Amino acid sequence: MVLITSTMIACSLLLNIIALFIIYFINHRYVEAPIIKSESSRGKAHWAWSLLVIVINAWLCVVFLVAYVLFGAFIFGDWHAWIYYVVVPIVYIVYTIMVILLRNKGACCRWSLGVLGYLLAVQCWFIIQIPTMWSYTNLVWLVGIAASIPLMIKVAHSFGLRPIRKLLKNPKFYAAEVIALGIGILFTYLSAGSCVAVYNPVAPGWWIPLEGTLFWSSRLFRSFGSRPCPHGQRTPCHVYLTAAQNMSSGMFVNIHTSTAVKSIDVRYTSETGTDVLTGSITADYFEVPHLDERDQRNVYAAYLPDLLPDSVVTFTVVADGDEWPGNYTFKTAPLSGEVKFVIGGDAGTSEVVEEINSHIGGQSPLFAVNGGDVAYDNGMFPCACTWDQYLWEWSKVKTAEGHMIPLIFAIGNHDIGANDDNDGAINSFMDPRQCDNSKRENARPLYIAYFPFEEVNGKAAAICDRRVNHVHTAGTAVTLWSLDSMYAGGPLDAVKFVDQKMPSMQGQINHFAVYHVPMYSNSEVEKNAHNSMREYWPSMILDKYSFKVGFENHAHTFKRTMPMTNNSIANNGVVYVGDGKWDSSGRVGLTAVNNHNDVIDQLDNHDTLQWQLSRCLSA
Known part of the structure; x- marks a missing residue:
């Protein structure tokens, strides 16, 4: 990520340097500053024009810097960033050519050249402070000094x-340099540990809305919120299930503790009727080394094996030999019979998410599925607080009996820090050949590090060995396939995974797939016709193995298709449901059709932008 951003900003610097030379050449070749004999000869018109030049250049500078932040720093590798890199020099060149035709030509060109020079210095500052912008360190002050040198x-x-001696005797020079140094260090601190997240207005600390649903915060701003795992805390920061x-027989218990805790044991009892099974498992520790000091914690996962089917499991947490207060419970799946689960996607953290979550427990689901873009951390370690907020909100979700609800995820673009067309960022995060958790640029994102879904030899898989395709069974009634919709590999990777696992699924009745990018979206934004998954997945996965439903997300709409086979409406085909509306804003329109494709009911919130939650949940 740092390499991609630095490369693109370096291109921006090159273009701005070219613009500087062009402006300088125009200024000296074609523009002659008006000769002013004395200060007293400068009239009101001159000062009014000079003020206008200052205002215009200041406004341009602010606009370009804001555009730089939005398009350059926060959209890694996307072609949108080039808008800034190309537009800034062009606008300044056009502006300079235009002022040739205006009065006070020399002053205008000097202001244009000067502002562009300062913009160039600011971009140099940005490049130098990048190492601390995305990774806060205790040497941020030293980086701030180095970044201030161009300013x-x-x-x-x-x-x-002027002569150096004369300059060194000028107190205004020292004052200006101290101010420049202070501004450089201050803004380095303000940007250090930056997080850019979507749909996270209630995450801890101060957050600045950038545009739409995009929020920005730095390490300094987040320090005004509560610390997720205070050092020395003798209770768990998070306890959740995957x-x-x-x-029916296994579950992962995941525990986050403060760094003062050295070991974790999970003592459990699985009970159904007169059958009782007890055990104790030492949780495995997984290092997540790139968290900010404020976010540091120990991450543990304990795989509970050989549980009794359709049983209530009660467990306690023992830290360094001391049993922490509180009992936790969950239910295992029955071997056969009805199974309830809830499913959605594109959540984040907000009051809307909390309200929707408040309706889940009353349904007493066995598990919950999120089809990607879970916490919207964009794969950024400084955004760990968004996962903390998500897990805090989820800890309040219990069934009517007080049981915890296990989680299942499918990978989405905002879980790994990429947009749909951002192959460079995707490869840098998810290429299995590059996984190295000791290096930030090759470390797995928190979506992978925090949530194990597969066991290897009775333990949670190592972080680098965790796959983004996984399958889960709840008795014979439900088989849920969580598939990667081309974020960590091509469409055939999921095909190979399903073909490999399907022989062991004999006797399973209902197969469901959950994935992020929809193949049949009702959103005009999504390019359904160009979705390469449609070339392979229906015929090679969903139609081939008679899946019942494909749960799709990403488009932030509601939809349900007619039964489909081979990309066409067909009886007894696969129904595709979606498209990721656990929290995202925007237009909501529901249309219900019968088997003859006649519209029998529809509702649109386009005018009011309001939606009755009860109808939303029951739709």
Whole structure:
């Protein structure tokens, strides 16, 4: 990520340097500053024009810097970033050519050249402070000093060419340099540990809305919120469940503790009727080394094996030999019979998510599925607080009997820090050949590090060995396939995974698939016709193995298709349901059709932008 951003900003610097030379050439070749005999000869018109030039250039500078932040720093590798890199020099060149035709030509060109010079210095500052922008360190002050040097050089240049002795005796020069140094260090601190997240207005600390649903925060701003795992805390920061492959007999208990805790044991009892099974499992520790000091914690996962089917499991947490207060319970799946589960996608953290979550427990689901873009951390370690907020909100979700609800995820673009067309960022995060948790640029994102779904030799798989395709069974009634919709590999990777696992699924009645990118979206934004998954998945997965439903997400709409086979409406085909509306904003329109494709009911919130939650949940 740092390499991609640095490369693109370096291209921006090159273009701005070219623009500087062009403006300089125009200024000296074609523009002659008006000769002013004395200060007293400068009239009101001159000062009014000079003020207008200052205002215009200041406004342009602010606009370009804001555009730089939005398009350059926060959209890694997307072609949208080039809007800024190309537009800034062009606009300044056009602006300079235009002022040739206006009065006070020399002053206008000097202001244009000067503002562009400061913009160039700011971009140099940005490149130098990048290492701390995405990774806070205790040396941020030193980086701030180094990043301030281009600003200080430009300030010195603004004083003009004069003898060094005279310049060193000028107190205004020292004051200006100190101010430039202070501004450089201050803004380095303000940007250090930056997080850019979507749909996270209630995450801890101060968050600045950038545009739409995009929020920005830095390490300094987040320090105004509560610390997720305070050092020395003798209670768990988070306790949550992730589903194992067989939910009738296994479950992952995940625990986050403060760094003062050295070991964790999970003592459990599985009970159904007169049958009782007890055991104790030492949780495995998984290092997540790139978290900010404020977010540091120990991450543990304990795989509970050989549980009794359709049983109530009660467990306690023992830390360093001391049993922590509180009992936790969950249910295992029955071997046969009805199974309830809830499913959605594109959540984040907000009051809407909390309200929707408040309706889940009353349904007493056995497990919950999120089809991607879970916490919207964009795969950024400084955004760990968004996962903390998500897990805090989820900890309040219990069934009517007080049982915890296990989680199953499918991978989405905002879980790994990529947009749909961002192959470079996707590869850098998810290429299995590059996984190295000791290096930030090759470390797995928190979506992978925090949530194990497969066991290897009775333990949670190592972080680098965790796959983004996994399958879960709840008795014979439900087989849920969580598939990667081309974020960590091509469409055939999921095909190979299903073909490999399907022989062991004999006797399973209902197969469901959950994935992020929809193949049949009702959103005009999604390019259904160009979705390469449609070339392979229906015929090679869903139609081939008679799946009942494909749960789709990503488009932030509601939809349900007619039964489909081979990309066409067909009886006894696969129904596709979606499309990721656990929290995202925007238009909601529901249309119900019968088997003859006649519309029998529809409702649209386009005018009011309001939606009755009860109808939303029952739709």
